[in-house]
Amino acid sequence: MLNQLKKHLVSARTFAIMASLLMLSACGTTPDWDYDKSVEFANYKTYAWSAEASLQARPQNYQVNGLMEKRIRNAITEQMASQGFKLTDPAQADILINYHVAVDKKLEMDTFKVSYGARWSYWGWGVDHHTTAREYKVGTLVxxxxxxxxxxxxxxxxxxxxxxxxxxxxQRTESVNKTIAEILANFPPKVQH
Structure with missing residues (x-):
């Protein structure tokens, strides 16, 4: 009976760990948007790159480099063209596009409670806490x-x-294309009634 109880507890712990990992992997962030409600976005037809648009100004991570910058520009150009915007000279453009990336470290902690029913010297219930911590890097593309x-x-x-x-x-190109498409999904902003 003790062996069956141990097997049951191991499978319950494994299930709890797998469920937590699935929930963690399913958690994705949605883009965040803000805009000036007094602006008539329908008047904008052309765009150019802002003079400040560069990832090279503040490289904070080895992934933030000229190759990534090219991917970002290509993805923005593709999205803007799909919405009918034309790339033009900065002196004639209706809008200027700037972009930048911030890289931060975050700490992720998971605590699992494990219950069991037997000890070597006695029977009883107890709860054991197991905590793991992982540091990871998060990039924010603006x-x-x-x-x-x-x-x-x-x-x-x-x-x-x-x-x-x-x-x-x-994979990097696909990730950038998806991220830019999600960010620009609300440009021009959708009018809410």
Whole structure:
């Protein structure tokens, strides 16, 4: 009976760990948007890159480099074109696009409670806590839309996600394309009634 109880407890603990990992992997962040409600976004037809648009100004991580910058620009260009915006000279553009990346370290802690029913010298119930901690890096990609005439920020979108190392160039490109598409999904902002 003791062996059966131990097997049951091991399988219950394994189930709890697997369930927690599945929940953790399913947790994704949604983009965050903010914009000036007084702006008539329908008037914007052309864009250019802001002079400050560069990842090289503040490299904080080995993944933030010229290759990543090229991927971001290509993804933004593709998304803007799909919405009918034309890339033009900065002096003639309706809006300027700026982007930047912040990389932060975060700590993730998991605590599992494990119950068991037998000890070597006595029977009884107890609860044991097992805590693990992991440090990981999170990148936040921010895209700013600036009205060229007023030089004022009119729209901002951002998305945070865990940085993954050891990706192929294709995986990195796919990740950037998906992130930019999610950020720009609400540009121009959808009018809510």
């Amino acid at each position: 895209v700013d839309i600036i009205d060229r005439t007023s030089n004022q920020l009119v729209w901002r979108g951002a998305k945070e996600s865990r940085l993954r190392a050891k990706q192929t160039p294709e």
